Amino acid sequence: MTESPPPVVEMRGISLAFPGVKALQDVDFRLFPGEVHALMGENGAGKSTLIKTLTGVHRPDGGQVVLGGDEVAFTSPGEAQHAGISTVYQEVNLCANLTVAENILLGREPRRFGGIDFPAMRKRAKEVLARIGVHIDPASSLGEHPIAVQQLVAIARAIAIDCRVLVLDEPTSSLDAGEVAELFRIMRVLRDEGVAILFVSHFLDQVYEISDRMTVLRNGALVGEHLTADVDRRTLIAQMIGRDLGALEAIEDAAEKRHPDGPVLVHASGLGRRGAIDPFDLEIRAGEVVGLAGLLGSGRTELARLLFGADRADSGRLLVDGAPLRLRGPRSAIAAGIAFSSEDRKGEGLVADLSIRDNLVLAMQAARGWTRPLPRRTKDQLVEKYLKALDIRPANPDALVRTLSGGNQQKVLLARWLVTEPRLLILDEPTRGIDIGAKAQIQQLVTTLAAEGTAVLFISAELEEVVRISDRIVVLRDRRKIAELDGSTTGVDEVVELIAGGAAPEKVVS
Amino acid sequence: MTTLAPRVPSRFLPVLATVALFVIAFGVGSARYDGFASGQVIANLFIDNAFLIVLAAGMTFVILSGGIDLSVGSVVALSTMVTASGLQAGWPVSLVIVAVLLIGSTLGLLMGLVIHKFDIQPFIVTLAGMFLARGLCFVISVESVSIKDRTFRDVATAAIRLPGGVTITYNVVIALLVVAAAMHVLHRTRFGRTVYAVGGSESSALLMGLPTTRVKVGVYVISGLCSSLAGLLFSLYMLSGYGLHAVGMELDAIAAVVIGGTLLAGGVGYVLGGLVGVLVLGTIQTLISFQGTLSSWWTKIVIGVLLLVFIAVQRTMVRR
Numbered sequence: 001m002t003e004s005p006p007p008v009v010e011m012r013g014i015s016l017a018f019p020g021v022k023a024l025q026d027v028d029f030r031l032f033p034g035e036v037h038a039l040m041g042e043n044g045a046g047k048s049t050l051i052k053t054l055t056g057v058h059r060p061d062g063g064q065v066v067l068g069g070d071e072v073a074f075t076s077p078g079e080a081q082h083a084g085i086s087t088v089y090q091e092v093n094l095c096a097n098l099t100v101a102e103n104i105l106l107g108r109e110p111r112r113f114g115g116i117d118f119p120a121m122r123k124r125a126k127e128v129l130a131r132i133g134v135h136i137d138p139a140s141s142l143g144e145h146p147i148a149v150q151q152l153v154a155i156a157r158a159i160a161i162d163c164r165v166l167v168l169d170e171p172t173s174s175l176d177a178g179e180v181a182e183l184f185r186i187m188r189v190l191r192d193e194g195v196a197i198l199f200v201s202h203f204l205d206q207v208y209e210i211s212d213r214m215t216v217l218r219n220g221a222l223v224g225e226h227l228t229a230d231v232d233r234r235t236l237i238a239q240m241i242g243r244d245l246g247a248l249e250a251i252e253d254a255a256e257k258r259h260p261d262g263p264v265l266v267h268a269s270g271l272g273r274r275g276a277i278d279p280f281d282l283e284i285r286a287g288e289v290v291g292l293a294g295l296l297g298s299g300r301t302e303l304a305r306l307l308f309g310a311d312r313a314d315s316g317r318l319l320v321d322g323a324p325l326r327l328r329g330p331r332s333a334i335a336a337g338i339a340f341s342s343e344d345r346k347g348e349g350l351v352a353d354l355s356i357r358d359n360l361v362l363a364m365q366a367a368r369g370w371t372r373p374l375p376r377r378t379k380d381q382l383v384e385k386y387l388k389a390l391d392i393r394p395a396n397p398d399a400l401v402r403t404l405s406g407g408n409q410q411k412v413l414l415a416r417w418l419v420t421e422p423r424l425l426i427l428d429e430p431t432r433g434i435d436i437g438a439k440a441q442i443q444q445l446v447t448t449l450a451a452e453g454t455a456v457l458f459i460s461a462e463l464e465e466v467v468r469i470s471d472r473i474v475v476l477r478d479r480r481k482i483a484e485l486d487g488s489t490t491g492v493d494e495v496v497e498l499i500a501g502g503a504a505p506e507k508v509v510s
Numbered sequence: 511m512t513t514l515a516p517r518v519p520s521r522f523l524p525v526l527a528t529v530a531l532f533v534i535a536f537g538v539g540s541a542r543y544d545g546f547a548s549g550q551v552i553a554n555l556f557i558d559n560a561f562l563i564v565l566a567a568g569m570t571f572v573i574l575s576g577g578i579d580l581s582v583g584s585v586v587a588l589s590t591m592v593t594a595s596g597l598q599a600g601w602p603v604s605l606v607i608v609a610v611l612l613i614g615s616t617l618g619l620l621m622g623l624v625i626h627k628f629d630i631q632p633f634i635v636t637l638a639g640m641f642l643a644r645g646l647c648f649v650i651s652v653e654s655v656s657i658k659d660r661t662f663r664d665v666a667t668a669a670i671r672l673p674g675g676v677t678i679t680y681n682v683v684i685a686l687l688v689v690a691a692a693m694h695v696l697h698r699t700r701f702g703r704t705v706y707a708v709g710g711s712e713s714s715a716l717l718m719g720l721p722t723t724r725v726k727v728g729v730y731v732i733s734g735l736c737s738s739l740a741g742l743l744f745s746l747y748m749l750s751g752y753g754l755h756a757v758g759m760e761l762d763a764i765a766a767v768v769i770g771g772t773l774l775a776g777g778v779g780y781v782l783g784g785l786v787g788v789l790v791l792g793t794i795q796t797l798i799s800f801q802g803t804l805s806s807w808w809t810k811i812v813i814g815v816l817l818l819v820f821i822a823v824q825r826t827m828v829r830r
Contacts, residue, residue, distance in 0.1 A: 076716070
């Protein structure tokens with residue numbers, strides 16, 4: 001890289017504390033025009049907090065933010081946007097009840113005669129969408145579109161203004177490979193136009209493919225700033241997690257050593273629901289990890305929801321311990337020892353405004369009924385046990401779940417189900433959007449659980465992970481079960497082949 | 511697959527259902543009673559409910575933003591009281607109008623600011639506002655004060671002739687103007703669309719850089735303004751001011767808005783829905799008075815049932 005122009009953003013000595021958590025401590029950060037800068041770190045390292053400090057959501061307790069040579073102190077995201085900082089957040093933060101065009105242009109829509117000029121707005125939205133290669137009706141409601149498309153709409157909103165700084169906080173976690181490639185193409189175009197792009201992703205491949213420079217954070221503190229070309233992966237990972245990375249390899253060994261031959265716990269025959277998933281047969285044994293592989297929208301979550309009773313099956317039957325079980329809803333599933341950790345941890349999993357302790361005991365208390373409250377001491381023991389077992393940070397049972405990072409929220413959600421000691425644990429994308437260290441911990445936990453006799457149904461978009469961890473792999477395509485493979489002898493390529501299966505892979509964007 | 515939108519977007523369905531309900535209710539009346547299907551009966555629906563139409567328009571803003579305003583009935587009463595006693599004291603009509611509108615919007619502003627600054631549920635703040643406004647009525651006078659002002663009475667009794675021998679009052683014209691203005695603001699301006707955004711997801715709206723504070727406070731100012739205007743219309747309708755006027759009217763307004771297809775959770779609905787909601791309520795009332803043998807409280811029973819049905823229908827639609 002040649003000599004750079006002065007940085008467009010310079011953050012010096014940023015510190016920020018939340019109740020019970022020191023989120024950022026004396027962090028420096030520079031962002032140059034015309035570069036893609038990756039912000040790296042584990043969950044809870046402070047990436048999102050640093051971003052929110054830059055974009056005016058949080059105000060730092062100390063330090064200064066300099067934008068284009070002037071010191072700034074944004075008090076709202078609106079001000080930051082006005083100054084040319086656009087942000088796309090990890091969770092889609094748009095309004096599903098409005099149209100696509102409104103979501104892109106609201107707050108800066110073309111106006112005429114004292115009102116919004118809707119035709120002009122739709123035209124402008126169409127242009128912006130076309131710039132990033134998305135062709136959907138701007139007048140349709142945002143809520144009608146799948147999450148991946150909503151994410152692209154969020155990006156369209158970010159680039160609809162002339163932004164100097166574009167912040168992408170894990171924009172790729174809900175996109176498929178083709179959409180990621182498309183996003184990278186757009187990012188390169190914007191970078192070449194001189195936009196400074198701040199990029200956060202847990203996929204190292206993506207980081208190495210797209211970024212020019214990176215800043216590494218750990219536990220709210222700065223570890224270092226490097227040119228991407230200067231750091232190899234091992235060094236980077238060591239910097240991020242601050243410890244050795246033998247854990248992942250150990251998991252694979254464990255998976256290969258296990259030979260589950262426990263009794264059949266759950267047997268589904270011809271179970272299906274029209275429009276969600278075609279009838280399928282599935283056997284899960286105690287102590288077995290069954291992986292579900294398939295593309296976004298292939299029916300992975302739908303299958304899991306049928307087993308949990310979250311949706312009612314309209315054909316087939318379900319045997320638990322050899323006896324037929326009619327699931328009238330999640331309650332009866334929970335009573336039968338089935339737990340379901342949702343992929344939508346924000347919407348369907350946790351109560352954000354309660355403490356870690358309260359979230360943990362929620363499911364257990366529900367199972368006991370309100371007439372038999374848990375004694376405080378039992379609660380404390382449970383909470384302490386799982387805080388430690390899952391390495392939840394901060395290890396403060398009274399911290400509000402809202403203030404935790406994504407990975408730690410996921411761990412709390414997991415812990416909540418583990419408290420009920422389920423016999424079948426369904427994990428829907430437990431590792432999405434979390435870093436490599438937490439991933440390893442969660443995978444480790446799954447193998448430990450299986451060794452103790454729990455049956456696990458493991459759903460993940462990351463095939464390596466599914467293949468590494470599963471005893472058996474069920475492959476889904478177009479809402480149909482198409483194959484069942486032995487996990488110990490199957491490789492990733494074989495699964496990819498099956499998923500691709502001759503037919504073109506499903507594409508969400510038309 | 512994403513480009514294939516249904517012919518009628520699902521967001522219009524609740525409003526269309528309400529329109530259908532109105533047509534059915536009116537059709538039943540026309541079939542059963544002579545003279546029901548006349549232009550004047552329709553005109554009377556508007557005349558007798560002009561104030562409610564205005565209230566519903568204001569309430570639509572609040573409910574769309576995800577809030578609720580329980581104070582509107584009391585503000586109507588307070589407005590009638592200020593109007594009647596002001597005129598009795600010999601104030602000019604224009605001054606009375608300005609004073610009333612100012613009081614209503616100031617009350618709304620105060621409630622909005624409290625809701626926003628202290629982050630308190632709108633329910634409780636506007637409940638407090640409801641008691642406050644109702645109490646203020648009796649500070650002015652515990653008796654009913656009749657309005658004898660000449661101009662005021664002239665406006666109240668003036669009839670506008672429409673083709674076909676149908677007459678309406680100025681109240682109706684004002685109410686329809688308010689609806690038109692509300693439709694423009696809500697559906698066609700940045701402020702209005704931000705109301706929808708805030709109702710859809712407040713945190714998203716904030717992250718999108720929208721002026722959520724202005725909107726959250728603004729809807730209560732608008733509702734307060736509409737309430738005081740409705741109070742003026744109510745004064746014209748009753749020609750008196752009284753602290754016990756419009757008891758429970760806030761609930762009629764909320765019912766009309768909800769029956770009109772506006773989601774209580776916020777973010778979904780139309781001004782026109784509230785108008786049709788009021789017409790449905792009015793039609794039921796008219797049906798029962800034509801029927802003759804039923805007491806007027808049957809109106810309440812029917813409204814109660816309708817409200818339940820509509821909320822249940824909305825619920826199932828949102829789930830899908």
